[in-house]
Amino acid sequence: MKIAAIQMCSGLDPDQNLAALEPLLEEAAGQGADYVLTPEVTMIFPENRDQLRSVAAPFVDHPQLAKVGELARRLGLFIQIGSLPIPLEDGRFANRSVLFGPGGEQRARYDKIHLFDADIAGLNAYRESATYRGGERAVTAELGEFRLGFSICYDMRFPRLYNTLANAGATLMAVPAAFTVPTGQAHWHVLLRARAIETGSYVIAAAQGGVHANGRSTYGHSLIVDPWGKVIAELDHDRPGVLVAEIDPQAVVEARQRIPALANARDFASPALQD
Known part of the structure; x- marks a missing residue:
């Protein structure tokens, strides 16, 4: 099966973003892709809540x-x-991922579970939950010989989600994202490779990249990682583009046999809190 990650620099106008996406989808189809993933906030990368x-x-x-x-x-x-x-x-929004089948029908949808709420030294508090409402359900969907596991951006920092998806049968993890440049340089590759290694799954990460109309800069570097944690394809830049790789379900079987972490996992008691 051939899969493709599309890298974009989405702006503020949904129709313009769709117009930019269409030729990239055609390019992916022309390269023989069966499945294509676009980035987080594909249709609108808002400047602020009112604009959204x-x-x-x-x-x-x-x-x-x-x-x-x-x-x-x-x-x-x-x-x-x-x-x-x-x-x-x-009054808030769902950050929603939607899968379409080859017949044009909607096959599955997923609302981003983990939201970034943080107090950062020297900066104002950031509350993603003031604008978005987190989802409550992990989602998988059939994708040919694979089962697709859904996630979005910040989700990638929470291994339990991917463990849950893998135990539900997922063999390909989708990670659309809009990573900032500093966090991308520090964490992008290592987090995505870790999620592949610990679940013995393929990971496809489609990224936003470049300087956007809202003033933000994103990291780009869309990746496809194999179940052994090897990066098998990468757009080594932050410009729009299409990344295609062929994946093999047998590689998932072999990785999970060599390192049976999913099968060997055990429940355990948490330590008691100390006074």
Whole structure:
């Protein structure tokens, strides 16, 4: 099976982002890809919450998703939109990933579980949960000979999610992302390789890259990692592009036989808190 990661520099206008995505999907199809993953915030990379509210469309009859379904059908591809914001009833948004089948139908969707809330020394507090509501359910979906495990960006720092996905049968982990440059330089490769190694799974990471209209800079460097933790394909830059690699389900079987960490895992008691 051939899989492809699309790297983008998404801006503030959903239709413009969709127009930029379409030729990249066509390029992936032209290289023989069966499944294509796009980055986090594919359809809109907002400048602020008010700007997000002004353009984010409801999930039902979403205009850009309808077009992606048409593209999946025309190109005969599995297409996973890494994420886009979906308005919720409490005034916040879901950071939602959506998988389309080759017939253009929606096969699965996943709302990002882990949200970045932090007080950083010398900087203002950052509260992703003020804008987004975290999902509550891990998701997998059939993908030919593979089972796809869903995650989004910050999720990659939480190994328990990937362990759960692998134990549910996932053999290919999707990680659409919009990593900052400093964290990307420090952590991107090592985290993605670790998630592949500890679950004996392929990992595909489609990234945002470059300087965006909202003023942010993202790291790029989309990757595909094999179940032994080897980077088998990489876009070694932050420009838009398409990354394609062939993957083999037997490699998952062999990696999990050589290091049976999933099978050998045991439950254990947590230490008691000390006074």
